[in-house]
Amino acid sequence: MAETRENPSNETVREYQEEEDQSFEELGLDSRLVRALLKKAIEKPTPIQRVAIPLILEGKDVVARAKTGSGKTFAYLLPLLQKLFSGNVDRKKLAPNAFILVPTRELCQQVYTEVLSLVELCRVQVKVVQLNSNMLANDLRAALAGPPDVLISTPTCIAKCLSSGILQAASINGSLETLVLDEADLLLSYGYENDIKAFTPHVPRSCQCLLMSATSSADVDKLKKLILHNPFILTLPEVGNHKDEVIPKNVQQFWVSCPASDKLLHILAMLKLELVQKKVLIFTNTIDTSFRLKLFLEKFGIKSAVLNPELPQNSRLHILEEFNAGLFDYLIATDVSQSKEKDEAHKESNVGSRKSRKSARKLDSEFGVVRGIDFKNVFTVINFEMPQSVAGYVHRIGRTGRAYNSGASISLVSPDEMDTLEEIRTFIGDDENKSSNSIAEFPLLTKNAVESLRYRAEDVAKSVTKIAIRESRAQDLRNEILNSEKLKAHFDSNPKDLDLLKHDKVLSKNAPPPHLRDVPDYLLDKTTKEAREMIKLARDAMGNNNRRRGSKRKLRKGGDPLKAISAAVSKRPYKVKKTSDSNNSSDRHKRKKKAGILD
Ligand SMILES: Nc1ncnc2c1ncn2[C@@H]1O[C@H](COP(=O)(O)OP(=O)(O)OP(=O)(O)O)[C@@H](O)[C@H]1O
Numbered sequence: 065m066a067e068t069r070e071n072p073s074n075e076t077v078r079e080y081q082e083e084e085d086q087s088f089e090e091l092g093l094d095s096r097l098v099r100a101l102l103k104k105a106i107e108k109p110t111p112i113q114r115v116a117i118p119l120i121l122e123g124k125d126v127v128a129r130a131k132t133g134s135g136k137t138f139a140y141l142l143p144l145l146q147k148l149f150s151g152n153v154d155r156k157k158l159a160p161n162a163f164i165l166v167p168t169r170e171l172c173q174q175v176y177t178e179v180l181s182l183v184e185l186c187r188v189q190v191k192v193v194q195l196n197s198n199m200l201a202n203d204l205r206a207a208l209a210g211p212p213d214v215l216i217s218t219p220t221c222i223a224k225c226l227s228s229g230i231l232q233a234a235s236i237n238g239s240l241e242t243l244v245l246d247e248a249d250l251l252l253s254y255g256y257e258n259d260i261k262a263f264t265p266h267v268p269r270s271c272q273c274l275l276m277s278a279t280s281s282a283d284v285d286k287l288k289k290l291i292l293h294n295p296f297i298l299t300l301p302e303v304g305n306h307k308d309e310v311i312p313k314n315v316q317q318f319w320v321s322c323p324a325s326d327k328l329l330h331i332l333a334m335l336k337l338e339l340v341q342k343k344v345l346i347f348t349n350t351i352d353t354s355f356r357l358k359l360f361l362e363k364f365g366i367k368s369a370v371l372n373p374e375l376p377q378n379s380r381l382h383i384l385e386e387f388n389a390g391l392f393d394y395l396i397a398t399d400v401s402q403s404k405e406k407d408e409a410h411k412e413s414n415v416g417s418r419k420s421r422k423s424a425r426k427l428d429s430e431f432g433v434v435r436g437i438d439f440k441n442v443f444t445v446i447n448f449e450m451p452q453s454v455a456g457y458v459h460r461i462g463r464t465g466r467a468y469n470s471g472a473s474i475s476l477v478s479p480d481e482m483d484t485l486e487e488i489r490t491f492i493g494d495d496e497n498k499s500s501n502s503i504a505e506f507p508l509l510t511k512n513a514v515e516s517l518r519y520r521a522e523d524v525a526k527s528v529t530k531i532a533i534r535e536s537r538a539q540d541l542r543n544e545i546l547n548s549e550k551l552k553a554h555f556d557s558n559p560k561d562l563d564l565l566k567h568d569k570v571l572s573k574n575a576p577p578p579h580l581r582d583v584p585d586y587l588l589d590k591t592t593k594e595a596r597e598m599i600k601l602a603r604d605a606m607g608n609n610n611r612r613r614g615s616k617r618k619l620r621k622g623g624d625p626l627k628a629i630s631a632a633v634s635k636r637p638y639k640v641k642k643t644s645d646s647n648n649s650s651d652r653h654k655r656k657k658k659a660g661i662l663d
Pocket residue numbers: 106107108109110113130131132133134135136137138277278435436437438462466467468612
């Protein structure tokens with residue numbers, strides 16, 4: 065049962081339980097929506113959906129805080145659509161009935177696709193549009209003509225429409241019935257504060273406001289105060305003295321200790337010796353590191369695609385689609401959300417100068433691959449470099465273990481990243497007495513396995529020079545700009561075709577030599593062979609498909625070899641090894657420079 069109480073600010077807080085059985089019908093959901101969900105193989109609501117949907121249907125303002133991958137999108141979309149289906153909406157309106165504000169273009173596209181698919185499956189007339197800041201005034205005007213029922217956009221684009229008169233403040237005031245702020249913890253940190261402030265005075269008091277977030281922060285509180293009226297706060301109950309468990313239980317978290325200069329070697333060993341399960345999403349903190357990694361892996365015959373904010377939007381969306389469709393197994397994503405590159409992008413977008421428009425390396429300030437993106441069937445997330453904040457970690461890890469799937473994360477931690485690891489451990493409540501939510505040492509990678517590849521890895525790493533990185537980054541950008549144009553033309557007539565262009569092309573000038581492509585058997589020790597076999601078994605058990613519901617039924621804890629190992633490992637007391645090295649900042653700096661991996 066959900067428990068309701070008041071907090072010191074007189075807000076109604078509703079705590080909900082993880083395990084409860086209730087159907088979508090019992091939540092009061094329209095039968096057309098229930099049928100549409102069934103067609104998508106979604107049978108039963110997730111905990112956040114169970115508690116949020118009835119409240120939203122009642123018209124309450126809601127702040128929903130729930131783990132990554134817990135189904136927050138349907139938690140607000142389903143009741144929002146039901147409201148529109150009901151026929152009680154004002155058809156003479158001058159602006160959309162519902163606004164969904166999201167922090168990134170990738171999310172705009174994702175939410176847009178999700179709404180369209182529901183509307184199509186329900187066979188109802190609901191007009192949905194998405195806007196982005198690159199659209200010309202005429203296109204924006206055309207998109208808003210009608211007007212549509214649902215508008216999905218980043219806040220910047222709404223502010224732009226308001227300031228240029230494409231959207232009238234009075235029309236919003238007379239029409240807006242539902243406002244959703246998705247990934248609310250990010251909206252302010254993406255620099256949208258002024259855009260949101262320009263828009264909120266026009267939100268009518270009668271408008272129902274919904275705020276969705278995976279992590280809580282001062283920014284979420286700020287938004288809550290700015291926009292919501294006496295909201296229901298939905299949250300998981302606190303577990304003992306611990307904070308809410310923010311990481312889904314079905315994600316096994318691991319770490320590997322290694323010097324920064326050995327990270328390439330370690331990731332090579334994990335991927336080449338097949339010690340991790342595919343698909344694999346690898347996070348780096350800078351675009352150059354992503355290309356260094358791609359080039360390095362390429363030399364060993366491991367093909368990967370790179371996703372970063374300097375690529376054109378069409379290419380980025382296509383890369384995501386291809387990866388989701390399973391066209392390639394390794395995606396290296398640059399998470400610039402807290403890096404210098406992100407700040408640069410914001411400066412450029414805010415200044416909007418001619419210089420920035422001309423800049424060959426313009427980064428998109430509305431890019432975001434970490435938050436909210438629903439990567440399909442990613443089993444393993446690797447932090448090649450640690451994120452710079454706990455929230456960054458939570459969101460990265462949340463790209464696996466979505467809904468009822470299982471997954472694993474592996475963080476490569478250098479001595480100067482140990483503080484971050486410790487901070488994360490404290491936050492997630494990792495201690496010796498808890499078996500869930502702990503970060504264990506990755507048990508499948510032995511020292512022998514790593515050392516067997518050292519000679520080759522170091523040799524190849526030397527060949528991935530700064531010049532080679534610069535050239536391939538430029539080459540990739542050129543390819544993708546070309547792709548982007550072809551993509552646009554092609555998708556206008558074939559919106560569903562995914563096979564046109566491949567994004568995991570080899571960038572090195574020379575093909576990888578055979579002796580690097582294949583790992584000879586004599587190099588593998590017994591433990592590594594066993595570990596590799598175990599991963600293969602796990603993959604076969606899941607039909608390499610990590611199916612949404614099937615995985616839960618077929619793969620009970622004992623049946624998943626990786627889980628079995630990690631269960632054994634997590635019972636061991638975990639200690640963060642703090643080397644004297646890791647405390648010495650000048651050493652740290654030297655190491656970083658020497659490795660050339662970290663900025
Ligand atoms: N009731 C359900 N049963 C099974 N799968 C579901 C259900 N609801 C949503 N899903 C699926 O779960 C996945 C994650 O959902 P969603 O993207 O809404 O998560 P989220 O909570 O918004 O995550 P994040 O915080 O990372 O944005 C999606 O693929 C979605 O289709």
